[in-house]
Amino acid sequence: MARKLRKPAAGKKAAAARARPQRRVVVLVATRKGAWLYHGDAARKTWRADGPHFLGHIISHVVLDPRDGRTLLAAAKTGHLGPTVFRSTDLGRTWKEAAQPPAFAKAADGEKGRSVDHTFWLTPAHANEPGVWYAGTSPQGLFRSGDGGVTWKPFSSINDDPQYRKWMGTVQDGTPDGPKLHSIIVDPRDPAHLYFAMSGGGVHESVDGGRTWALLLKGLDVVEGFDKAQPSFHDPHCIRICPSNPDRLYQQNHCGIYRLDRPSDTWARIGKNMPERVGDIGFPLVVHPRDADTAWVFPMDGTTVWPRTSPEGRPAVYATRNGGKTWQRLDAGLPAKQAWWTVKRQAMTGDAADPVGLYFGTTSGELWMSRDEGRRWTCIARHLPEIYSVEVAELK
Amino acid sequence: MKVIVPSALRSYTERGEAEASGATLAAMLVDLDRQYPGIRFRMIDEQDRIRRHIRIFVNGDQVRDLSQPLVATDEVIIVQALSGG
Numbered sequence: 001m002a003r004k005l006r007k008p009a010a011g012k013k014a015a016a017a018r019a020r021p022q023r024r025v026v027v028l029v030a031t032r033k034g035a036w037l038y039h040g041d042a043a044r045k046t047w048r049a050d051g052p053h054f055l056g057h058i059i060s061h062v063v064l065d066p067r068d069g070r071t072l073l074a075a076a077k078t079g080h081l082g083p084t085v086f087r088s089t090d091l092g093r094t095w096k097e098a099a100q101p102p103a104f105a106k107a108a109d110g111e112k113g114r115s116v117d118h119t120f121w122l123t124p125a126h127a128n129e130p131g132v133w134y135a136g137t138s139p140q141g142l143f144r145s146g147d148g149g150v151t152w153k154p155f156s157s158i159n160d161d162p163q164y165r166k167w168m169g170t171v172q173d174g175t176p177d178g179p180k181l182h183s184i185i186v187d188p189r190d191p192a193h194l195y196f197a198m199s200g201g202g203v204h205e206s207v208d209g210g211r212t213w214a215l216l217l218k219g220l221d222v223v224e225g226f227d228k229a230q231p232s233f234h235d236p237h238c239i240r241i242c243p244s245n246p247d248r249l250y251q252q253n254h255c256g257i258y259r260l261d262r263p264s265d266t267w268a269r270i271g272k273n274m275p276e277r278v279g280d281i282g283f284p285l286v287v288h289p290r291d292a293d294t295a296w297v298f299p300m301d302g303t304t305v306w307p308r309t310s311p312e313g314r315p316a317v318y319a320t321r322n323g324g325k326t327w328q329r330l331d332a333g334l335p336a337k338q339a340w341w342t343v344k345r346q347a348m349t350g351d352a353a354d355p356v357g358l359y360f361g362t363t364s365g366e367l368w369m370s371r372d373e374g375r376r377w378t379c380i381a382r383h384l385p386e387i388y389s390v391e392v393a394e395l396k
Numbered sequence: 397m398k399v400i401v402p403s404a405l406r407s408y409t410e411r412g413e414a415e416a417s418g419a420t421l422a423a424m425l426v427d428l429d430r431q432y433p434g435i436r437f438r439m440i441d442e443q444d445r446i447r448r449h450i451r452i453f454v455n456g457d458q459v460r461d462l463s464q465p466l467v468a469t470d471e472v473i474i475v476q477a478l479s480g481g
Binding site: 106 | 402404407433434437438439440441442443444445447450451472478
């Protein structure tokens, strides 16, 4: 028997009818001088600051394990001390250092080995693999933990492979803060289907849990004059997979915004549809949790000497609701002029509520959020150190 | 031997001075790490190089080689140096 359809309600009533029950969220903010947790109420209107954690530490990423809703991992170092990972199983009340943080294999006698400068990226593995995490480092390295982040083992298929080492280049070839391995993505349908990206070094895919890897570069541009066939010249900034359609990925690249619909292996440059005076250069990208046609970016000035500021000092989020065919400027509530900050690749995210809450942290230490998918923005914290990453998680 | 520990590492030792033993600087650091797990990797990288912003002095002289011999009466000073703002 056919299910009886309810008559759709109109306007605000419709929004209320489709709204998911709201859970409390926590926003995890990593900065150049420590980490802060912002606890929101169910309406995401008031925020309680918990921090600083690790004051003075350079924190690249803080991530909550969605599989237990309590375990936090924080990638840390200081100006003087080497890199490590801290772990909390009580939502940040207490922290314990990893017994064996990500570290490259010791080089053979006479060879110059690499050392991890900082762990840059943390990704919890598949929902069916509790305790498994992946980490990306600077210089580029891929690591796996099978015990919730206590000990980490290198992927020799990447870290020690001569071809990959060539593609990674040297520290001097990388981004100003060191070349990075980032955007480690696990296909929610298959724990062995993985993606990662390197700045520089391109986009890579494995279908066997990381034993073997293949390049995923077709359709991507590189800086004019360089050879697209060389992975070293490819600089993906941020890649996201759509939870509602894991065959779709979006990418913010050094050279534009792209979309990939598998099984195709060719990226399409959807950023060409952005306004010309704004361009399609930037670092972060966020996808909608339930609508694979919706994504948000935060453009920056990538002209001339690459100022890496908001274009014309007028920060704005741009959204597409149709897979990149058109883009809409979303700047209500943001400074209208003379605001020269920007947003780093890990510093923008979205929650799973309806409507989606969006969050970003700025290079000038401000934390902004929107309760209505970007239509209106509110600053929820100021005067923080430079923000390196922002993640949001629902509390169970 | 006496080891003077900089403020950045006192989250491990909980005080500015520690006791450790070893016939070389490398062995002393292993003993220090046995007592305070994790402290060595914050100073020495995975290629056994002293990290860029760490300096180690033995009886007032800077030491760059982990094979430096030590005796029980030596004083080792670990310094955090020159990392910028």
